[in-house]
Amino acid sequence: DGGITQSPKYLFRKEGQNVTLSCEQNLNHDAMYWYRQDPGQGLRLIYYSQIVNDFQKGDIAEGYSVSREKKESFPLTVTSAQKNPTAFYLCASKTGLNQPQHFGDGTRLSIL
């Protein structure tokens, strides 16, 4: 079945450490997105990518980085510059304009 796979489901970060969250899709979607979810705040856009080797900052990109070397993959790195990384991270993709986004099951990141 086609879908979006996020891994790991749970991740712990030590002080000063960078961690990378994986997002893979086999839907052949062009665009991919990363959102951060905090209680009571809905979802906020971190980065998005419309095509391979291109990506744009969202509303809260500081402390995060991404790459888009393959159409299927859009990993998110939470750097040590992100001082409050504890949140639920969701990856999404869509096939084109005027289409809904499809979501993975998320990764919960916590600080040790």
Add this chain to the structure above:
Amino acid sequence: AQSVTQPDIHITVSEGASLELRCNYSYGATPYLFWYVQSPGQGLQLLLKYFSGDTLVQGIKGFEAEFKRSQSSFNLRKPSVHWSDAAEYFCAVDTTDSWGKLQFGAGTQVVVTP
């Protein structure tokens, strides 16, 4: 800039009763509108979408939503809720001037009582 407001943070409803979740948006033109549902610890599942045409749209799991341009609203309804409908519901707005940068409301938590 567009925005989405879900006025109700939390709603409690009895099983079998009707449910209506409110969503108001702010956007200059007619936006693309979505309702998503999220179970605890899970991703978001699309319930329904409105792009154009008939203002009453049907979705999955027995949900429907009505687009009212004059009120800038897109309220979600279900005639009879089931215990499995307990979840968090998000309204979202997409615009045509960018590549699908969804703007989400803060969500409404729905609790279903026996």
